Amino acid sequence: MSDVSETKTVDDIAAKTDGVPAAELTPTEGAPSEMSESVDESDARTPSQLEEEGDIAADYIEELLDIADLDGDIDIDARGGRAYLSVNSSEGTSNLGLLAKPDTVNALQELTRIAVQTKTGIFSRLILDVGGSREARAAELSVLVDTAIERLEAGAESAALPAMSSYERKLVHDVVSERGFVSESEGEGRDRHTVVTRR
Structure with a gap:
């Protein structure tokens, strides 16, 4: 992984x-x-x-x-x-x-x-x-979400993704929701990132 x-x-x-x-x-x-x-x-x-x-x-x-x-x-x-x-x-x-x-x-x-x-x-x-760079990035974000979900399914309580822009975090939230999990943004400024958890 x-x-x-x-x-x-x-x-x-x-x-x-x-x-x-x-x-x-x-x-x-x-x-x-x-x-x-x-x-x-x-x-x-x-x-x-x-x-x-x-x-x-x-x-x-x-x-x-x-x-x-x-x-x-x-x-x-x-x-x-x-x-x-x-x-x-x-x-x-x-x-x-x-x-x-x-x-x-x-x-x-x-x-x-x-x-x-x-x-x-x-x-x-x-x-x-x-x-088409945004579509390529959206595909990368989907892979990041899959990796985070793998960590949760392996027993982790939460999985944090790297800091990214508000637009990318919105894309991540949508993908996480589609996968049946929960996500929220944490941190401030350039350190703001998404944390994925179970429902």
Whole structure:
């Protein structure tokens, strides 16, 4: 049985932008906590607000791709009360894979959120996917949950997963619930993680 490997969060990757810590670029007063796994009603966006977020984010990513001379098609969607941006390429020879590494996607997502917030004045919870990296990560998270459940079935009272972003923790909670077990988030800040237990 393999140990659950530790992953980096968005704050680890995009700790600074132009010399300013990312935490200082987002207003704390009235901003929803990144520690919450779901979008609460007070933070709910209207379809038009999600569309605006998606359009701003798409413009930002398109400029970045042009500067980096990378090819990619951008699709905008809304999932779970968040704007969801997918960057893909139909060309098999595309160099988009250079941006598809999980750490890179997380950093780009944080920068894109800041770009959206700068234009809207509202904290953004948009999700960025590059080259199917989010689907690949979701599959990895499913394996982590399976490993945790194996520990419980072997007699452990609980199994802790590594720290991860609120979005990833939400995915983990959904998978754990589907498997018939219980999970909750523990810890603060970058150490916030999910603990899996029996019902």
